[in-house]
Amino acid sequence: MDKNNESRFERGTRALSDIDGEGGRKVVDSLADIAPDFARYIIEFPFGDIYSRPGLDLRSREIATIAALTALGNAAPQLKVHIQAGLNVGLSRDEIVETIMQMAVYAGFPAALNGLFAAREVFQEKHSLAA
Amino acid sequence: MDKNNESRFERGTRALSDIDGEGGRKVVDSLADIAPDFARYIIEFPFGDIYSRPGLDLRSREIATIAALTALGNAAPQLKVHIQAGLNVGLSRDEIVETIMQMAVYAGFPAALNGLFAAREVFQEKHSLAA
Amino acid sequence: MDKNNESRFERGTRALSDIDGEGGRKVVDSLADIAPDFARYIIEFPFGDIYSRPGLDLRSREIATIAALTALGNAAPQLKVHIQAGLNVGLSRDEIVETIMQMAVYAGFPAALNGLFAAREVFQEKHSLAA
Amino acid sequence: MDKNNESRFERGTRALSDIDGEGGRKVVDSLADIAPDFARYIIEFPFGDIYSRPGLDLRSREIATIAALTALGNAAPQLKVHIQAGLNVGLSRDEIVETIMQMAVYAGFPAALNGLFAAREVFQEKHSLAA
Amino acid sequence: MDKNNESRFERGTRALSDIDGEGGRKVVDSLADIAPDFARYIIEFPFGDIYSRPGLDLRSREIATIAALTALGNAAPQLKVHIQAGLNVGLSRDEIVETIMQMAVYAGFPAALNGLFAAREVFQEKHSLAA
Amino acid sequence: MDKNNESRFERGTRALSDIDGEGGRKVVDSLADIAPDFARYIIEFPFGDIYSRPGLDLRSREIATIAALTALGNAAPQLKVHIQAGLNVGLSRDEIVETIMQMAVYAGFPAALNGLFAAREVFQEKHSLAA
Numbered sequence: 078m079d080k081n082n083e084s085r086f087e088r089g090t091r092a093l094s095d096i097d098g099e100g101g102r103k104v105v106d107s108l109a110d111i112a113p114d115f116a117r118y119i120i121e122f123p124f125g126d127i128y129s130r131p132g133l134d135l136r137s138r139e140i141a142t143i144a145a146l147t148a149l150g151n152a153a154p155q156l157k158v159h160i161q162a163g164l165n166v167g168l169s170r171d172e173i174v175e176t177i178m179q180m181a182v183y184a185g186f187p188a189a190l191n192g193l194f195a196a197r198e199v200f201q202e203k204h205s206l207a208a
Numbered sequence: 209m210d211k212n213n214e215s216r217f218e219r220g221t222r223a224l225s226d227i228d229g230e231g232g233r234k235v236v237d238s239l240a241d242i243a244p245d246f247a248r249y250i251i252e253f254p255f256g257d258i259y260s261r262p263g264l265d266l267r268s269r270e271i272a273t274i275a276a277l278t279a280l281g282n283a284a285p286q287l288k289v290h291i292q293a294g295l296n297v298g299l300s301r302d303e304i305v306e307t308i309m310q311m312a313v314y315a316g317f318p319a320a321l322n323g324l325f326a327a328r329e330v331f332q333e334k335h336s337l338a339a
Numbered sequence: 340m341d342k343n344n345e346s347r348f349e350r351g352t353r354a355l356s357d358i359d360g361e362g363g364r365k366v367v368d369s370l371a372d373i374a375p376d377f378a379r380y381i382i383e384f385p386f387g388d389i390y391s392r393p394g395l396d397l398r399s400r401e402i403a404t405i406a407a408l409t410a411l412g413n414a415a416p417q418l419k420v421h422i423q424a425g426l427n428v429g430l431s432r433d434e435i436v437e438t439i440m441q442m443a444v445y446a447g448f449p450a451a452l453n454g455l456f457a458a459r460e461v462f463q464e465k466h467s468l469a470a
Numbered sequence: 471m472d473k474n475n476e477s478r479f480e481r482g483t484r485a486l487s488d489i490d491g492e493g494g495r496k497v498v499d500s501l502a503d504i505a506p507d508f509a510r511y512i513i514e515f516p517f518g519d520i521y522s523r524p525g526l527d528l529r530s531r532e533i534a535t536i537a538a539l540t541a542l543g544n545a546a547p548q549l550k551v552h553i554q555a556g557l558n559v560g561l562s563r564d565e566i567v568e569t570i571m572q573m574a575v576y577a578g579f580p581a582a583l584n585g586l587f588a589a590r591e592v593f594q595e596k597h598s599l600a601a
Numbered sequence: 602m603d604k605n606n607e608s609r610f611e612r613g614t615r616a617l618s619d620i621d622g623e624g625g626r627k628v629v630d631s632l633a634d635i636a637p638d639f640a641r642y643i644i645e646f647p648f649g650d651i652y653s654r655p656g657l658d659l660r661s662r663e664i665a666t667i668a669a670l671t672a673l674g675n676a677a678p679q680l681k682v683h684i685q686a687g688l689n690v691g692l693s694r695d696e697i698v699e700t701i702m703q704m705a706v707y708a709g710f711p712a713a714l715n716g717l718f719a720a721r722e723v724f725q726e727k728h729s730l731a732a
Numbered sequence: 733m734d735k736n737n738e739s740r741f742e743r744g745t746r747a748l749s750d751i752d753g754e755g756g757r758k759v760v761d762s763l764a765d766i767a768p769d770f771a772r773y774i775i776e777f778p779f780g781d782i783y784s785r786p787g788l789d790l791r792s793r794e795i796a797t798i799a800a801l802t803a804l805g806n807a808a809p810q811l812k813v814h815i816q817a818g819l820n821v822g823l824s825r826d827e828i829v830e831t832i833m834q835m836a837v838y839a840g841f842p843a844a845l846n847g848l849f850a851a852r853e854v855f856q857e858k859h860s861l862a863a
Contacts, residue, residue, distance in 0.1 A: 104714065111721045114785075115702050115713070122777050123313040123710060130769075133306035137271050141307045144272035145279035145314045148447075150544035151674035152314075152711035175264035176272045178508050182254040183276045183283075185410075185445045186516060187545035189508070190497065197504045235452065242459040245523075246440050246451070253515050254448060261507075279709075281806035282412035283449035309770050316672075316707045317778060318807035320770070321759065328766040366845065373852040376654075377833050377844070384646050385575040385841060392638075395568035402530050403537035403569045407576045410538035413805035414576075414842035437526035438534045444516040445538045445545075541840075543675035571639050576840045578803075579647060580676035582639070583628065590635045647837040657830035664792050665799035665831045669838045672800035676838075699788035700796045706778040707800045707807075 086117065089125025096128060096135060098165050100158040139163040140176050147177050147192035148184035156192060160199040170200055217248065220256025227259060227266060229296050231289040270294040271307050278308050278323035279315035287323060291330040301331055348379065351387025358390060358397060360427050362420040401425040402438050409439050409454035410446035418454060422461040432462055479510065482518025489521060489528060491558050493551040532556040533569050540570050540585035541577035549585060553592040563593055610641065613649025620652060620659060622689050624682040663687040664700050671701050671716035672708035680716060684723040694724055741772065744780025751783060751790060753820050755813040794818040795831050802832050802847035803839035811847060815854040825855055 093101040101124075108116035128138060139162050146156040163173050173196055181189035224232040232255075239247035259269060270293050277287040294304050304327055312320035355363040363386075370378035390400060401424050408418040425435050435458055443451035486494040494517075501509035521531060532555050539549040556566050566589055574582035617625040625648075632640035652662060663686050670680040687697050697720055705713035748756040756779075763771035783793060794817050801811040818828050828851055836844035 108714075108717065111724070112698050112702060112717050115705075115717060118702075118705070118777070118781060119710060119714075122773070122781075126773060126777075127310050127313055130306060132302045133310075137268065137303070137307070138310060140268050141271050141275035141310055142314060144275045145311060146711065148276035148280055149315065149674075149709075149711075150542075152709075152715065155314075155711040155714065171263045172268070174505050175261060176268070178505060178511075179258050179264075179269060179272055180276060181447075181508070181511070182258055183273060183286075183447045183449060184280065185443075185447045185450075185542075185545075186512060187445060187539065187542075187548040188447075190501075190512075190548065191545065193501065193505050193508060200504070239452075239455065242462070243436050243440060243455050246443070246455060249440075249443070249515070249519060250448060250452075253511070253519075257511060257515075277449065280412075280447075280449075281804075283447075283453065286449040286452065305767050309767060309773075312709075312770070312773070314709045314711060316705075316709045316712075316804075316807075317774060318707060318801065318804075318810035319709075321763075321774075321810065322807065324763065324767050324770060331766070370845075370848065373855070374829050374833060374848050377836070377848060380646070380650060380833075380836070381841060381845075384642070384650075388642060388646075389572050389575055392568060394564045395572075399530065399533050399565070399569070400572060403533050403572055404576060406534035406537045407541035407573060408842065411541055411577065411805075411840075411842075414840075414846065417576075417842035417845065433525045434530070437523060438530070441520050441526075441531060441534055442538060444520055445535060445548075446542065543673075567636050571636060571642075574639070574642070574840075576842060578673075578676075578836075578838045578840045578843075579643060580670065580673075580679040580838060581840075583632075583643075583679065584676065586632065586636050586639060593635070651834050651837055654830060656826045657834075661792065661795050661827070661831070662834060665795050665834055666838060668796035668799045669803035669835060673803055673839065679838075695787045696792070699785060700792070703782050703788075703793060703796055704800060706782055707797060707810075708804065 085121045085125040088129050089120035089123075092124040092128045093120055096124070096139070096166060097158055097162045100161050104158065135166040136163075136168055139166050139168055140172070143173060143176050143192075144180060147180040147195075148188055150184060150188040150191060153191070153195055156195050157199050160196050161203070164199075164203065170196075216252045216256040219260050220251035220254075223255040223259045224251055227255070227270070227297060228289055228293045231292050235289065266297040267294075267299055270297050270299055271303070274304060274307050274323075275311060278311040278326075279319055281315060281319040281322060284322070284326055287326050288330050291327050292334070295330075295334065301327075347383045347387040350391050351382035351385075354386040354390045355382055358386070358401070358428060359420055359424045362423050366420065397428040398425075398430055401428050401430055402434070405435060405438050405454075406442060409442040409457075410450055412446060412450040412453060415453070415457055418457050419461050422458050423465070426461075426465065432458075478514045478518040481522050482513035482516075485517040485521045486513055489517070489532070489559060490551055490555045493554050497551065528559040529556075529561055532559050532561055533565070536566060536569050536585075537573060540573040540588075541581055543577060543581040543584060546584070546588055549588050550592050553589050554596070557592075557596065563589075609645045609649040612653050613644035613647075616648040616652045617644055620648070620663070620690060621682055621686045624685050628682065659690040660687075660692055663690050663692055664696070667697060667700050667716075668704060671704040671712055671719075674708060674712040674715060677715070677719055680719050681723050684720050685727070688723075688727065694720075740776045740780040743784050744775035744778075747779040747783045748775055751779070751794070751821060752813055752817045755816050759813065790821040791818075791823055794821050794823055795827070798828060798831050798847075799835060802835040802843055802850075805839060805843040805846060808846070808850055811850050812854050815851050816858070819854075819858065825851075 105116045142159045143163055146152050160173055177192035177196055178189055236247045273290045274294055277283050291304055308323035308327055309320055367378045404421045405425055408414050422435055439454035439458055440451055498509040535552045536556055539545050553566055570585035570589055571582055629640040666683045667687055670676050684697055701716035701720055702713055760771045797814045798818055801807050815828055832847035832851055833844055
């Protein structure tokens with residue numbers, strides 16, 4: 078990788094670690110054996126390009142991501158990573174729960190229910206780790 | 209409708225008008241001949257119950273809705289209503305564009321593209337009305 | 340086509356005409372230039388195999404189809420064909436509207452709204468034809 | 471909650487218990503710690519407002535819900551609750567299987583297959599309980 | 602079943618076994634108790650009609666199926682069967698991984714990630730079987 | 733943009749023009765006023781990173797994209813661009829039609845039907861341009 082890719086990669090690595098913390102690193106590591114280039118793309122595009130942009134704060138970006146993943150309803154592991162990410166960037170549990178509940182209006186009650194159950198798992202893990 | 213339904217209905221009517229303005233009223237009116245009760249439900253549940261809750265500000269709620277409708281990609285008219293609603297509650301055009309662009313990561317580039325084209329239509333209508 | 344395909348084909352043609360009437364024939368004809376075999380498959384599998392099965396009456400089958408197409412929200416032309424089909428097999432306008440409204444619970448309010456607008460178009464066409 | 475909310479709540483509680491039985495109560499209870507208000511909304515809107523409406527019988531309403539959840543394919547737990555609900559309101563196993571099989575036409579064979587596997591689980595649980 | 606249905610059924614059985622091997626047979630067998638007719642439809646329509654058509658080679662057909670199931674993101678078991686099917690008809694692991702990675706562009710990074718994890722499971726099972 | 737971004741950008745611009753031709757350029761140009769950075773991302777990530785990768789030929793990549801966009805069913809304009817792209821990279825009309833028809837198995841008949849209608853539009857435009 079030449080200098081500029083390093084800089085996108087470095088910027089993305091920093092953003093991934095600031096936002097997703099452990100969860101993000103685990104996803105990237107889990108790709109090492111099957112698709113290492115895809116791990117690099119995740120760091121460079123979503124985190125190096127998108128999340129690093131000015132113009133929308135990280136709290137708003139995580140609200141958008143939690144809303145979208147709850148509504149799509151087919152990416153439970155990634156939703157849990159971003160519920161944790163929401164807490165990491167300063168969203169309260171209430172703000173996350175409100176965001177997920179609102180999805181009942183746009184994607185139906187089952188999508189919102191499954192999002193709330195994902196949130197409970199994340200909150201409980203966090204609690205037991207804190208204990 | 210007895211007193212309490214009136215109060216949910218009144219609260220929802222106020223929220224619908226504060227948030228969606230003209231767009232919301234048009235949607236409700238458009239249901240008068242086919243499903244008037246559904247028009248009432250839209251006022252009572254999404255707006256009287258959900259958007260009226262404390263715990264998440266309206267700017268964040270519209271970011272969540274714009275993100276979800278962009279990601280789902282099958283509700284263009286409602287996305288346009290909520291892009292306008294986002295402007296109504298104080299989101300900047302940049303914040304709306306950033307929210308939609310971010311959906312390329314979670315729902316693919318076509319969903320984000322179609323969201324950006326919806327935003328352009330809303331921004332242009334607003335501009336021409338202002339002119 | 341040998342005898343048995345004719346029999347599936349004939350059974351499907353009868354079912355298609357009983358259920359979808361004009362709308363079904365138009366869809367099949369519209370495939371003649373691009374994918375004639377697909378027109379045959381539509382007649383043979385959905386109509387010759389599935390809709391011709393005993394065990395669920397046609398009214399219930401059209402309720403299932405109207406519900407699914409409203410919830411999926413990405414097949415407006417087919418939803419309109421099946422709203423007409425619902426009327427053809429004896430569903431009342433109210434039963435169709437109730438089915439679509441219920442989808443707000445499972446697929447969100449925008450999906451239900453767009454389904455209701457499709458129903459209004461079909462009901463109005465029917466009305467103007469009747470006039 | 472004042473009188474009318476109680477009445478929506480009471481009507482919804484009765485409908486939830488008539489339709490979903492144990493399954494519904496479990497879902498509502500499971501929300502107590504994370505989003506108690508959402509448990510109330512589930513009782514009030516889907517069950518107090520929608521399922522309590524005249525104009526479509528409960529057997530037809532469950533066919534619509536089983537069809538939609540099978541087609542959407544991203545809410546397996548809720549599909550299982552409503553397959554049980556279908557049995558509770560008088561649908562036969564055959565009618566439920568026919569409804570799910572038909573979804574192969576509108577949402578593809580994998581969605582129908584996963585719906586059939588959900589039905590088998592529900593039928594087997596019921597059988598073993600009955601044994 | 603008369604002669605021609607046998608021939609669709611036989612052609613489909615051959616195609617199912619050539620393409621999906623064990624995985625396909627298991628799916629069909631798993632339907633014996635709940636929906637035996639659906640097992641027959643899977644053999645007759647997807648395999649007897651579609652996969653048996655000239656005009657697109659099996660490698661291309663499996664690329665199309667792996668792409669679609671990755672993008673839809675709600676049919677993990679069927680995606681795994683078709684990743685194995687891709688290997689059976691001569692796709693390399695790299696070609697399968699490239700197909701899945703590309704879906705990040707059209708269905709988002711979570712859909713591609715979950716597709717890659719499904720591929721890893723299939724490749725590892727194959728490896729351990731080979732060991 | 734420093735040297736390396738230029739190189740990703742240049743590689744992507746070449747790939748976009750080889751694959752999508754006019755259609756791709758139009759999409760990129762259409763973003764100039766609303767989200768110019770997103771136009772750059774489309775060139776850099778999908779085309780500069782993904783489509784430029786060795787390991788899967790462009791014909792296979794377009795089969796994957798046509799399959800996915802047909803199955804998702806919520807991005808008709810992008811599907812049309814990629815049906816044209818398929819012709820540009822050497823797919824025959826038959827191969828494109830076979831790919832779309834196969835999606836009836838994985839995403840249902842309406843998704844395949846709407847894909848076939850998109851293909852007809854593209855083939856007709858091409859024909860009339862050729863005339």
